Amino acid sequence: MPNRLSAPERARFTPAPRRTRRIDGPLPILASALLWGTTGTASSLAPTGAPATGIGSAALVLGGLLLFLTDRSAWSLPRQCGTRERWLLAVGAVAVTAYPLTFYPAVTRTGVAVATVIALGSAPVFTGLLGWLARQGRPGGRWAGATALAVLGCAVLVLGPELAGGGAAVDPVGVLLAALSGLSYAVYSLIAGRLIAAGHPSGGVMGAMFGGAAVLVLPVLLAGPTGWLLSARGAGVVLHLGVITTFLAYRLFGHGLRHTSAQTATTLTLAEPAVAAVLGVAALGERLPALSWCGLAVLAGGLAFLTLPGRR
Template identity: 75%
Template sequence: MPNRTRTRTPSRPAPATPAAPTAPGRLRGPLPILAAAVLWGTTGTASSLAPAGAPPAVLGAAALVLGGLLLFLSSRDARALPGACTRGERRLLALGAVAVVGYPLTFYPAVTRTGVAVSTVIALGSAPVFTGLLGWIAGRQLPGTRWAVATAAAVLGCAVLVLGPGLTGAGAPVDLLGVLLAALSGLSYAAYSLIGGALIARGHASGGVMGAMFGAAAVLVLPVLVFGGGPWLVSLRGAAVVLHLAVITTFLAYRLFGHGLRRTTAQTATTLTLAEPAVAALLGVAVLGERLPAVSWSGLGILAAGLALLAFG
């Protein structure tokens, strides 16, 4: 994410306001968010190419360690940010790092217990709702009607798209603990999105905020990689998959995500990232030869309509 000069404000910052109501100006925030979602959408396809002995949680930890360190080391603002923050802001950074770690530590066990489809819908679908509620609890107003309608449509479309292939047959039983873990991963995503957006709104560089949070998260999750890694990590295929997940879906994606948070609220951003399962589904069709039933294509259309309403409305 491009860096910008920090301006410290001793009082409560005013929310960012678009300079003009032109379409290009409105899209400066949504477009980087959607671009990040496109990159995140490659995660499933890339992960499917990992060696058979690669545990999903360790694969995610490896991507977070390398990607988080890249975010931290590539931004001078990230290294300077803790010293430039107030005590309260440093607490926010620490909480954001814990939330970043919380996502993979809850999402991957959820996938193991209740499956990829259900976990994805619950995690991504609950994140915008948690973001709206947490923002309201933190003292901000609830998002408007357009956000609510667009989010409802996007969540519905996401659910139909992802769960569509299982609607015509007997699906796997839904595990209650798995559902809870998936919801916690959505809460974690909502938390670090809100924290990142709040710190960026206070004048801190987006690259610095994302670099500091993910750099600290990389240190916290390092033991998972150290004690859970194996020979697959140093194989050609394993290293290639980890590099893709670290550079593309962590480093580049979160640079774009942070850049988009400069002009987009966290509530809107988490809804826009529901584009991720759409990209993953299309890649599965184009690259892996998967087939989607008609109901999933209908869900894709509903999801696209909700995102278009939010980005272009």
């Protein structure tokens, strides 16, 4: 039967192609970086004697269990996955567990500034290289330029006070631990992005990985002192870190990975130290030298270059 519809009528009945705006993915990821930026301020309020590893482990146990228990798709995801995807989930859970067990000791050995720069600055590089090796796409020039700007700005922002004051010796073991935390962050970001791109729900992927990590890290928490958890301040810190910076932040991060590559996502999370620095100035009365403000401007420029739509 011949098509008797006119061209305007055919256009009216033809479904319009779905538009994917570039801002859909970056916004949830930047929001998660905003929440992660409160981690340092919140953890500084922990009771005296609370071990750094214990604080991170307690937050992961609470946040991981919340991510797992509040999303039913996380319960059935391992059964729906094939053998290879189950292995990816297991490796992702181990990588999630490794982050607090390497980052917090790195902070103890090298200080917050150096550990933050190495961990967050190395994560986008590791993500780009691992994604390329795993054939998830070679990073483009726009990503490389924006990442270089963002890493440079992050380093100048965080290390500005130490550079202005002459700096101090850096512990090589602490540097290695910080780099390992950046590698673990890159690994579980890539795995989450790959499973979400395969059609699995983002909440289920995050819930399964972080739920498994909560079980793995629980013995570490119980092996150390736990009396600080019974105090009002200790419980408040863990509630904030577990609910806000883990549960809510990674829900947003997983949603953003549905629309953004893991390479771009890890670069965007370099906004975290910027948020932490501004929060320290506003809430804790800290002062930043002019060099750090210049680094903040460079970091913002790199993130804006990556986030704003480019020429088509």
